[in-house]
Amino acid sequence: MGNNKSVFTVEELQDYEELTYLTRKEILLAWKRWEDLVGKAGFKNKTTRHPEEIIQELPELKYNPFKERITYVFSSAKDRQMGFDDFLDLLSVMSDKAPLQLKAFYAFHIFDFNGDHMLDGEDLEYIVDSLTGNEKLLPEEKNQLVDKLLKEVDLDGGGISQEEFKHLLTKCPDFVHSFRFSV
Template identity: 25%
Template sequence: MGTSTSKLDDKVYESIAKYTELTRDDILAWEERFTHQCDPGSTTMTMEQFCKFYQELRPTENVKRLSENVFRAFDLNGDHGISFSEFLIAYVATTEAPLEQKLRYAFNVYDLDHNCMIDRAEILFILRAMFQLLGMNDDNSHKYSYEQCADTIMKNLDVNEDQRISQEEFIQGLKQDPFLRSLMNPFQND
């Protein structure tokens, strides 16, 4: 580790440190770990590299399906790659940030088509990944099916009943409903 191998300038370090409250040494350690996963000479991770790295960060969980959606949520500029800055800010925001910030990222995981709304089909897609993460299969041995869960989510979060959930409906609804929050937030640490 050391500043000689770092690809970040002082202003970027200052920005990351301000946002994440990490020390320069912590940022350097994360940068080294991140760049080790990238192709030689590259400063960004592909989806495949990210999914492997994310699995290493959460080794006790089955995050394979979910990691592709997390990649999309972390890819802030939409260039189909994750830079170190995007990664570290998003990772800290989803692991150490206040609940509302975690829920903003969770909303982005569900919003598969980037239209700033979540519909029932998007909920079903992510629920399958979340159930897999929790070790639950798509069999009938569980109290609720994906469809029943999606119906409950739509009923409880779609306040204006337009068959879509806005980011505000999502955040406010999950803040008020601990059960749905535990079910729908892939960034649980609180």
């Protein structure tokens, strides 16, 4: 671990601590995980961006049906690549210390597949398909589920807004515990 400390200046570590929900120790562990993911070529320069497929090999993402959306949402340049700062943002939001409001913000954007700032029937169908995998629902079953979700959560009939989504998550105490992984 001694080598990891030399990668960062004291100021960089302080900045990372101030800008994330991670401790200094967690930041250094994140760097070790980053090195393991991107290989030796990637850690000579902390600003090097790597293809999302490399980041998706992270055990917590590897089998997640939303891994492409997660890496896309956390990619600061939206270029299907991530740098170490993006990786730290991901780990910070997924940490136990990140507040519900922040987790809800990112979860909403992960599920907003069409990017229209609403979770509508199209987004919900994609979510259901992603979650059911090979166990595809019949079209009428999927439509019933999507309609029920919209009826229960969409208060104004215009699709599920970020605020409606956050409100829904306040009623789901398991969300904070399931939308996380540790460094």
